[in-house]
Amino acid sequence: MDEVNLIIAGVGGQGSVLASHLVAMAAIEEGLRARVGETFGAAMRGGSVASHVRIGKNVSAPLVPEGGAEIVIALEPLEGLRNAVKYLAKGGLLLTNTRPLAPVDVNIGRAEYPSMQTIEEAVKKLGGKIIAIDATSLAQQAGNVRTVNVVMLGALAGIGKLPISLESLRCAIRENVPKGTEEVNLRAFELGLNAVREK
Amino acid sequence: MRIEDIIVEDSPGKRVLLMGNEAIARGAIEAGVGVAASYPGTPASEILETLALAAPKLGFHAEWSTNEKVAFEVAAGAALTGVRALTSMKNAGLNWVMDMFMTLVYGGVRGGFVIAVADDPSAHYSSNEQDTRFAAFYGEIPCLEPADQQEAKDMTRYAFELSEQLELPVMVRSVTRVSHASGDVELGPIAKIKRRPVFDKHWKLPYRWNVYGPPGPVEKHRWLHSRQPMAKKVVEKLPWNRLELRGKPKLGIIASGIGASYAREAVRRLGLNKKVAFLKIGTPTPLPERMVSRLLRAVKTVIVVEEGDPLVELQVRGLARDASPKLRVIGKMSGHLPQVGEINTDIVLRALAKVAGIRPREDRARERARAEVSKLVAPRSSTLCAGCPHLGSYWALKQALRKVGGKVPIINGDIGCYEQGGYGIFAKEVKPKDTAESVRYAIESPYETLDTNYIMGGGIGLLQGEFHAGYTDGAIVAVAGDSTFFHACIPAVINAVYNKAKGVFLVLDNSWTAMTGHQPHPGTGLTATGEPAKQLLIEDIARACGVEFLKVVDPFDLAATTAAIEEALKFGGFAMVIARRVCTLQALRQKKFIGKRMVVDPNKCTGCRLCVSFGCPGVLFKDGKGGIDPLICNGCGMCAQVCPTGAISVGE
Ligand SMILES: Cc1ncc(C[n+]2csc(CCOP(=O)(O)OP(=O)(O)O)c2C)c(N)n1
Numbered sequence: 001m002d003e004v005n006l007i008i009a010g011v012g013g014q015g016s017v018l019a020s021h022l023v024a025m026a027a028i029e030e031g032l033r034a035r036v037g038e039t040f041g042a043a044m045r046g047g048s049v050a051s052h053v054r055i056g057k058n059v060s061a062p063l064v065p066e067g068g069a070e071i072v073i074a075l076e077p078l079e080g081l082r083n084a085v086k087y088l089a090k091g092g093l094l095l096t097n098t099r100p101l102a103p104v105d106v107n108i109g110r111a112e113y114p115s116m117q118t119i120e121e122a123v124k125k126l127g128g129k130i131i132a133i134d135a136t137s138l139a140q141q142a143g144n145v146r147t148v149n150v151v152m153l154g155a156l157a158g159i160g161k162l163p164i165s166l167e168s169l170r171c172a173i174r175e176n177v178p179k180g181t182e183e184v185n186l187r188a189f190e191l192g193l194n195a196v197r198e199k
Numbered sequence: 200m201r202i203e204d205i206i207v208e209d210s211p212g213k214r215v216l217l218m219g220n221e222a223i224a225r226g227a228i229e230a231g232v233g234v235a236a237s238y239p240g241t242p243a244s245e246i247l248e249t250l251a252l253a254a255p256k257l258g259f260h261a262e263w264s265t266n267e268k269v270a271f272e273v274a275a276g277a278a279l280t281g282v283r284a285l286t287s288m289k290n291a292g293l294n295w296v297m298d299m300f301m302t303l304v305y306g307g308v309r310g311g312f313v314i315a316v317a318d319d320p321s322a323h324y325s326s327n328e329q330d331t332r333f334a335a336f337y338g339e340i341p342c343l344e345p346a347d348q349q350e351a352k353d354m355t356r357y358a359f360e361l362s363e364q365l366e367l368p369v370m371v372r373s374v375t376r377v378s379h380a381s382g383d384v385e386l387g388p389i390a391k392i393k394r395r396p397v398f399d400k401h402w403k404l405p406y407r408w409n410v411y412g413p414p415g416p417v418e419k420h421r422w423l424h425s426r427q428p429m430a431k432k433v434v435e436k437l438p439w440n441r442l443e444l445r446g447k448p449k450l451g452i453i454a455s456g457i458g459a460s461y462a463r464e465a466v467r468r469l470g471l472n473k474k475v476a477f478l479k480i481g482t483p484t485p486l487p488e489r490m491v492s493r494l495l496r497a498v499k500t501v502i503v504v505e506e507g508d509p510l511v512e513l514q515v516r517g518l519a520r521d522a523s524p525k526l527r528v529i530g531k532m533s534g535h536l537p538q539v540g541e542i543n544t545d546i547v548l549r550a551l552a553k554v555a556g557i558r559p560r561e562d563r564a565r566e567r568a569r570a571e572v573s574k575l576v577a578p579r580s581s582t583l584c585a586g587c588p589h590l591g592s593y594w595a596l597k598q599a600l601r602k603v604g605g606k607v608p609i610i611n612g613d614i615g616c617y618e619q620g621g622y623g624i625f626a627k628e629v630k631p632k633d634t635a636e637s638v639r640y641a642i643e644s645p646y647e648t649l650d651t652n653y654i655m656g657g658g659i660g661l662l663q664g665e666f667h668a669g670y671t672d673g674a675i676v677a678v679a680g681d682s683t684f685f686h687a688c689i690p691a692v693i694n695a696v697y698n699k700a701k702g703v704f705l706v707l708d709n710s711w712t713a714m715t716g717h718q719p720h721p722g723t724g725l726t727a728t729g730e731p732a733k734q735l736l737i738e739d740i741a742r743a744c745g746v747e748f749l750k751v752v753d754p755f756d757l758a759a760t761t762a763a764i765e766e767a768l769k770f771g772g773f774a775m776v777i778a779r780r781v782c783t784l785q786a787l788r789q790k791k792f793i794g795k796r797m798v799v800d801p802n803k804c805t806g807c808r809l810c811v812s813f814g815c816p817g818v819l820f821k822d823g824k825g826g827i828d829p830l831i832c833n834g835c836g837m838c839a840q841v842c843p844t845g846a847i848s849v850g851e
Binding site for chain 1: 323347382460575
């Protein structure tokens with residue numbers, strides 16, 4: 001494989017940018033090259049956020065081309081669908097958390113939130129596969145809801161398609177999550193990993 | 200390793216992940232920068248944020264200045280004394296510095312002076328898409344344009360050297376996709392430069408640092424021109440300008456900055472690697488004209504790929520007239536590439552495929568599926584944060600205007616988180632007949648408040664013109680944030696007092712430059728490196744400016760804030776209300792929040808939806824009743840004050 005293209009999507013404040021950096025740092029550790037194209041909004045919370053991760057021997061542009069993502073990792077299901085529509089490659093995988101965060105547009109009755117079943121059908125229609133896990137509960141189980149991003153990172157590692165060793169990922173986590181949260185995050189990683197391996 | 204350690208690590212050859220802005224900062228550190236000054240602005244803020252992490256460790260000066268013009272002058276002052284200096288800003292920031300920019304170049308600099316500007320094609324975080332490379336062209340200084348993070352670092356480091364060689368400021372022009380993207384970067388050595396600042400009034404030129412001093416501005420303009428041949432020669436040899444021309448290709452690509460990254464990938468994906476000539480440009484001005492002309496003579500068609508407006512393309516068209524009059528030049532001006540919005544690999548690939556006569560493979564069925572699925576994707580409009588004090592200020596403003604605002608009040612907005620007061624997410628669809636005349640759209644939520652919004656500090660000036668024009672259909676209000684007040688509002692406030700304007704100026708003071716990522720400013724009481732600083736109060740400044748009506752209120756207290764604004768609206772002159780409450784995200788970070796959540800009593804809730812109109816993302820509405828999302832609510836209590844039936848209260 002020349003390169004691996006991923007998108008990590010979520011809602012502002014969920015930590016998708018950090019998750020994407022962890023993948024890229026681990027890749028560099030393994031001698032690969034990496035690009036992360038970040039689309040983060042302003043400091044405010046709650047907007048759509050997506051990080052494009054490209055790793056391989058020869059990567060240049062920071063954004064994944066349309067229909068070019070092998071895996072879309074979603075910390076929030078609607079954001080998963082939003083990015084899958086545009087970027088998921090044919091035969092690609094949407095790896096998503098099941099816990100929705102309703103946008104204001106839904107709260108004020110301007111839009112409808114698609115059910116998990118609708119999302120599953122939509123992804124199949126796009127010619128993709130879907131794996132859904134309750135990452136929010138796993139993060140709580142790890143000891144902090146805010147580790148949803150690392151649970152999903154563990155799940156991504158569990159898929160076994162990254163050209164990166166588990167050890168490099170664990171090392172990137174240990175060195176880069178906020179000080180004092182290393183243990184919780186490593187627990188979150190293992191929980192995500194096992195959740196996917198069991199599936 | 201964390202960024203605060205990486206940035207000062209002196210281990211050449213080490214490969215690390217850096218964001219473009221961190222790479223620019225690292226480049227400046229490797230060059231031995233002595234003074235760095237900036238004002239926050241996305242997507243440029245992390246340049247100074249990163250430098251501020253390193254400054255105390257390496258012993259140089261890094262500051263957030265009150266605005267870009269001041270920052271530019273601070274850095275320029277250092278460069279006059281021979282010390283290496285950098286100023287950084289977003290696209291719009293450069294507009295503030297143009298006076299000094301266009302004049303400083305007449306005398307040039309002694310120490311390397313780098314102007315790092317991050318443009319924002321597609322206006323992800325900006326009110327326009329301006330291409331600041333034209334300012335470098337206009338000011339006759341070199342512009343380096345990185346294609347990726349490695350180049351962002353290396354070019355910035357080199358820019359100091361080039362600046363000293365030419366004795367001119369040098370611009371490094373980034374874009375969102377370089378600044379706010381990360382890549383693997385190989386670190387270089389950190390130069391240990393400690394220069395003693397010198398001041399030599401006649402250094403190489405008489406009255407070097409005084410454009411009015413003899414021989415005067417015209418002669419200094421002549422000196423500036425005399426630098427150009429030298430600059431043109433230098434750029435022909437830079438590693439970032441590179442011509443790959445083998446055999447006899449018909450098609451040539453000229454790609455500048457990030458455009459080169461897109462074009463390379465497009466070439467690879469179309470399998471055109473050995474079939475096209477490729478000229479990668481790192482200096483859109485001055486262009487390596489000899490290299491360009493060589494390519495123009497060798498091919499039949501050339502496609503120019505660049506991010507922003509057609510600066511390179513314009514020059515290429517000019518050069519083609521002499522070098523190869525029959526050549527076909529394709530780019531933004533020919534309509535093959537879009538003239539607005541940012542480009543990307545897909546866009547470049549389509550244009551390139553068309554020119555090369557390749558039909559991209561299409562999957563119609565999949566396209567249809569995508570179109571269908573797209574309809575299921577609910578939008579996610581951005582909102583103010585749960586418990587944001589701006590929500591309270593806007594709610595109070597709405598209440599006060601309803602009472603005493605007249606028929607069609609004008610609310611002039613400004614730049615900051617509170618600009619969302621004009622995003623209109625609750626707005627009703629506007630019909631063509633509504634736009635035919637000046638009608639008032641009822642403010643439902645905070646998001647329909649602002650009627651005008653252009654640039655930082657713009658609203659308070661507009662207010663005065665609206666008043667002096669004789670507008671009487673309603674109240675005239677301007678709204679600005681605290682960082683914006685220090686940046687751009689003070690001369691306008693003085694003007695309002697001096698020229699007897701009437702209106703209400705509402706300052707939303709949350710103690711931080713919040714929208715750009717919570718940088719401190721003169722009202723915060725901290726410097727860029729986190730040291731305590733004298734805290735300036737906006738009311739003290741307003742008083743000194745002669746403002747007679749002045750009230751400071753807490754926006755979490757909706758009744759008191761409404762009363763203060765109402766009084767200000769009734770006041771017969773220029774009135775200021777300062778709504779002060781620290782940004783909720785900062786309060787959370789500093790653990791200064793009550794930590795309780797609001798709850799709704801469904802028996803008391805009548806389903807009137809007033810809490811929904813309040814616009815807080817913590818408020819939900821389900822099955823005809825209001826509710827609170829406990830994961831989002833910060834317990835500010837404002838929604839309880841909004842509820843007419845007392846159904847909302849503080850929970851556990
Ligand atoms: C000339 C210029 N410089 C910088 C910016 C970037 N910018 C956007 S919002 C903002 C900060 C506003 O801070 P403040 O007025 O305190 O409002 P807050 O976001 O805290 O509500 C800045 C600096 C800009 N838009 N224009």
